[in-house]
Amino acid sequence: MTGVETLIAERSASATAVIPDIAHYLLNAGGKRIRPLITVAAARLCGYEGQGHLALAAAVEFIHTATLLHDDVVDDSALRRGKAPANQVWGNAQSVLVGDFLFARAFMLMVDAGSMRALHVLSRAAAVIAEGEVRQLAAARQIATTRDQYMDIIAAKTAALFAAAAQVSPILAGASPRVEAGLEIYGRELGLAFQLVDDALDYGGVAEALGKNTGDDFREGKITLPVALAMEAGGEAERSFWARTMGEGVQGPEDFDEAVARLKRHGALDATLEQARAHAARAVEALDAAPDNVWSQSLAALAEFVVERAY
Amino acid sequence: MTGVETLIAERSASATAVIPDIAHYLLNAGGKRIRPLITVAAARLCGYEGQGHLALAAAVEFIHTATLLHDDVVDDSALRRGKAPANQVWGNAQSVLVGDFLFARAFMLMVDAGSMRALHVLSRAAAVIAEGEVRQLAAARQIATTRDQYMDIIAAKTAALFAAAAQVSPILAGASPRVEAGLEIYGRELGLAFQLVDDALDYGGVAEALGKNTGDDFREGKITLPVALAMEAGGEAERSFWARTMGEGVQGPEDFDEAVARLKRHGALDATLEQARAHAARAVEALDAAPDNVWSQSLAALAEFVVERAY
Numbered sequence: 123m124t125g126v127e128t129l130i131a132e133r134s135a136s137a138t139a140v141i142p143d144i145a146h147y148l149l150n151a152g153g154k155r156i157r158p159l160i161t162v163a164a165a166r167l168c169g170y171e172g173q174g175h176l177a178l179a180a181a182v183e184f185i186h187t188a189t190l191l192h193d194d195v196v197d198d199s200a201l202r203r204g205k206a207p208a209n210q211v212w213g214n215a216q217s218v219l220v221g222d223f224l225f226a227r228a229f230m231l232m233v234d235a236g237s238m239r240a241l242h243v244l245s246r247a248a249a250v251i252a253e254g255e256v257r258q259l260a261a262a263r264q265i266a267t268t269r270d271q272y273m274d275i276i277a278a279k280t281a282a283l284f285a286a287a288a289q290v291s292p293i294l295a296g297a298s299p300r301v302e303a304g305l306e307i308y309g310r311e312l313g314l315a316f317q318l319v320d321d322a323l324d325y326g327g328v329a330e331a332l333g334k335n336t337g338d339d340f341r342e343g344k345i346t347l348p349v350a351l352a353m354e355a356g357g358e359a360e361r362s363f364w365a366r367t368m369g370e371g372v373q374g375p376e377d378f379d380e381a382v383a384r385l386k387r388h389g390a391l392d393a394t395l396e397q398a399r400a401h402a403a404r405a406v407e408a409l410d411a412a413p414d415n416v417w418s419q420s421l422a423a424l425a426e427f428v429v430e431r432a433y
Numbered sequence: 434m435t436g437v438e439t440l441i442a443e444r445s446a447s448a449t450a451v452i453p454d455i456a457h458y459l460l461n462a463g464g465k466r467i468r469p470l471i472t473v474a475a476a477r478l479c480g481y482e483g484q485g486h487l488a489l490a491a492a493v494e495f496i497h498t499a500t501l502l503h504d505d506v507v508d509d510s511a512l513r514r515g516k517a518p519a520n521q522v523w524g525n526a527q528s529v530l531v532g533d534f535l536f537a538r539a540f541m542l543m544v545d546a547g548s549m550r551a552l553h554v555l556s557r558a559a560a561v562i563a564e565g566e567v568r569q570l571a572a573a574r575q576i577a578t579t580r581d582q583y584m585d586i587i588a589a590k591t592a593a594l595f596a597a598a599a600q601v602s603p604i605l606a607g608a609s610p611r612v613e614a615g616l617e618i619y620g621r622e623l624g625l626a627f628q629l630v631d632d633a634l635d636y637g638g639v640a641e642a643l644g645k646n647t648g649d650d651f652r653e654g655k656i657t658l659p660v661a662l663a664m665e666a667g668g669e670a671e672r673s674f675w676a677r678t679m680g681e682g683v684q685g686p687e688d689f690d691e692a693v694a695r696l697k698r699h700g701a702l703d704a705t706l707e708q709a710r711a712h713a714a715r716a717v718e719a720l721d722a723a724p725d726n727v728w729s730q731s732l733a734a735l736a737e738f739v740v741e742r743a744y
Binding site for chain 1: 447448449451452499500503506507525526527529530531532533534536537538540541543544547549552553556557559560562563564566567568570571
């Protein structure tokens with residue numbers, strides 16, 4: 123990952139001073155680099171010996187960082203990686219433009235890697251992410267959002283980039299279609315698991331460890347799986363609580379604790395994590411298509427870690 | 434251009450309904466399609482007979498449209514192409530996300546065209562545009578902004594995409610480095626002329642024809658060449674007017690008319706258009722490197738048109 127970090131530092135540079143300021147504010151905020159890690163490990167797993175995977179891994183992290191900068195403008199979160207969101211420090215305009223800059227630089231990195239098919243996969247993922255974010259925005263405060271709609275949104279906004287991060291490496295390595303398909307599924311399932319855990323943690327009270335306030339989804343009226351499950355389980359009385367707090371956005375100081383209590387009463391957080399575990403297991407299974415070596419074992423361990431961080 | 438229009442319609446489609454709504458709101462608002470026109474004419478000029486130039490032309494228009502959507506969030510303009518800006522209709526969040534979607538789709542189009550060098554040129558242009566926009570934002574309300582700083586900003590935010598739009602076609606056609614360099618200069622000089630004319634028109638009172646209110650730059654404190662020239666010419670008394678209205682943003686109802694009168698008194702609008710004419714002439718000269726045919730004549734006529742629309 124040292125090579126990836128070097129590229130991230132080099133390619134986020136700009137003579138326009140505020141750009142590296144904002145880019146590094148987020149890039150150096152202690153993010154887990156989980157997406158580029160997938161790209162690097164998947165390349166090694168496939169026996170790739172060139173340097174192109176480093177450029178693709180950095181490109182994946184730039185796309186992710188650009189979406190975080192744009193999400194800050196969209197979401198109005200209280201904390202991002204334990205710090206005030208960039209748009210609260212520099213304003214919406216700068217956050218939008220520096221996101222655009224990183225997005226463009228991501229494509230320059232992909233050009234360096236030299237694979238047109240990898241470019242296709244990552245540019246399609248970027249379009250799908252934007253579609254997912256738009257659908258998430260349209261679903262905000264819609265308490266009738268179903269499990270299926272929720273899964274469709276997270277497949278687009280989160281799992282698509284995980285899938286692309288894993289798929290580009292076998293493409294670059296010239297691996298077989300079977301290995302490529304296996305790694306694509308690995309990434310997609312891992313992305314679903316990751317987002318499910320994230321959404322459970324938003325009601326889980328481990329703010330310091332995560333660098334993200336709990337309660338963001340509740341405050342923003344983002345209907346995630348725990349809430350959808352509680353409403354399914356709870357009937358009309360349950361429904362009116364969520365309709366007021368998340369649908370209408372009328373929230374008192376006790377309501378978040380009450381929400382957490384209701385989710386626990388219905389076992390909705392456990393059920394969400396159970397689903398996350400199932401997707402992580404499918405991710406590990408999909409690695410059967412790939413060679414069994416220290417890198418496939420690392421990717422399997424990563425899938426464990428993604429779920430374990432919830433406990 | 435019919436092929437380009439078909440691609441623009443097809444590739445802005447999405448099952449997420451609000452995306453085509455917003456994209457078409459802007460794409461079908463009567464924009465001049467000047468950038469994709471350059472790409473198409475330059476490809477024909479070079480004798481290119483494939484279809485890839487249509488994808489690149491549509492990609493160029495998507496990048497331009499994405500930057501307009503993001504500019505609306507950044508700028509707070511009153512009108513865009515004669516209509517309320519998309520962010521006033523759908524909100525900032527949707528404008529940011531649909532811009533991202535079009536940006537990603539632009540790269541998918543470039544992949545279809547199949548030229549890695551064209552991808553490099555366009556992705557670099559996209560990064561330079563973002564840098565230019567950031568510098569423009571930093572220069573807002575800075576009345577000490579010099580001519581050179583202004584020219585540096587418009588070279589990045591406007592001329593870089595014109596240059597790339599012209600350069601990708603000889604690349605695709607496999608034209609000689611001399612032809613490619615000539616067309617790149619043509620695009621860059623035309624872009625400078627275009628922006629200078631735009632900035633003069635913002636004080637020029639032809640709002641209906643342009644679909645853009647005059648006075649946006651004045652209201653937003655964007656120091657363009659006319660203002661920089663008036664301040665150079667006018668001494669301390671002149672300076673205090675611009676310092677109050679554009680530097681501090683303290684504006685009364687008569688101030689815009691007063692600003693126009695001052696620009697005219699110093700011949701600043703004429704001088705700006707004179708510079709635009711000089712850049713357009715350099716654009717036409719640069720075509721000497723390319724074959725003389727009906728397409729080079731069209732590109733020369735386009736350069737005339739860009740300047741003539743100011744009168």
